[in-house]
Amino acid sequence: MSLTYEERRQTILAQLATQGKVQVQALAELFQVSTETIRRDLDRLEKEGELRKVYGGAVRVRSGMIEAPFQKRSLLQLNEKQRIGAAAASLIEDGETVMLDNGTTTLEIMRQLRSRSQVTVITNSVPILACALEDFAGKIIFAGGEINNAVQASTGPVAHELLNQFKVNKAFISAGGISLTDGITDYMLEEALISRKMMECAEESVLVADHTKFGRSTFAKIAPMDQISMVITDSGCPSEWVNALHQMEIEMVHSI
The missing domain is CATH 1.10.10.10 (Winged helix-like DNA-binding domain superfamily/Winged helix DNA-binding domain)
Incomplete structure (x- = not known):
């Protein structure tokens, strides 16, 4: 039939x-x-x-290849990002060192870590650094380099060289798009390269992304899907992706 x-x-x-x-x-x-x-x-x-x-x-249909400004993006899917941030922060144990790339979702992780005095955070993100300087009880290390005003983050060889000095427990990676064929992608090559470097420096890489990122491909490749061990997302994630990640043996955490 x-x-x-x-x-x-x-x-x-x-x-x-x-x-x-x-x-x-x-x-x-x-x-x-x-x-x-x-x-x-x-x-x-x-x-x-x-x-x-x-x-x-x-x-x-793509939503466009130009990323919205950081402040505007920080308001999109805010509730979902806050829940994802809380779920991610709960996975960080006292004594651990983690890397946070530059993203509005990783910023929410930083906000959840403010009282964690036994945690060290390494980041290239100016907004995450600014958040940590307000009242973070732990240690913050800024991977300095050339500051890109458009994305509010440091990029380039100096930032890469500094990141090379560390081996951390976890890297939390944000994304512009997530596709089975194209993997994890971002809008700007410079940021994608930093995220990739952070994954190389970490024992475990965790992807944090709200449901709007799935099935989307953006400009610059960060890494294939099989290079991450866990995805933290919200309940709006398409069921097709839940099944696909299960088949790839990638752990999936739905924020509450």
């Missing part, structure tokens, strides 16, 4: 959510229908604003 359009639609959208793209021929074989039927399905989904057709298939 052939599937209806609505049934095919759900499968197509699920593939887009995890892989970021679909191919006409592969879908035709999966559904056992003609390529013409699939192209009509993709036409319809494009009109619904769910995807963008490309040669041989379609890709997920």
